[in-house]
Amino acid sequence: MRFYPVAELVSILQTKFHAGNLPRFQKELMDADLLILDELGFVPFHKDGADLLFHLISECYERISVIVTSKLEFSQWNTVFGDNRLTAALIDRLVHHAHIVAFTGESYRHRHALSHR
Known part of the structure; x- marks a missing residue:
């Protein structure tokens, strides 16, 4: 299992791409049974980052399980x-x-924080 906030993963993908070792990193991710991508849309990223993330998710398609969390519809x-x-x-x-x-409804973290005041 691998867990990444999406903005962090996109940054890693860009770094690995420019360093020329993206295929090795993608293979490491594909060796996991599950990839969890947290907070999609929380932090914006550039077109090249979007393309890299798209290609990664395309590689995962029907090969490993992917969980994506997002507050966006x-x-x-x-x-x-x-x-x-x-x-x-x-x-x-x-x-x-x-x-x-x-x-739907109020954030668990927000509600939990308010109950401990």
């Missing part, structure tokens, strides 16, 4: 990726065999 993901076609293709891959869990 799918309809808002194009603001993160900046390309409607890329966003649609990414969502298509993620939801194909997915179990989508949607939460």
Whole structure:
């Protein structure tokens, strides 16, 4: 299992790409049974980062399990990726065999913090 905040993973992907060792890093990720991507859309990233993340998720498709957390609805993901076609293709891959869990209401962390005051 591998866990990354999305902004951190995109930064790592960009660094590995520019250093020429992205394929090795991707292989390490693919050796995991599960990749958890936390807080998609929390921090924006550039087009090249969006492309690298798309290609990683495409590699994971039907090979390993992926969990993505986001406060954004799918309809808002194009603001993160900046390309409607890329966003649609990414969502298509993620939801194909997915179990989508949607939460509503107040944040657990916020409620928990208020109860300890």
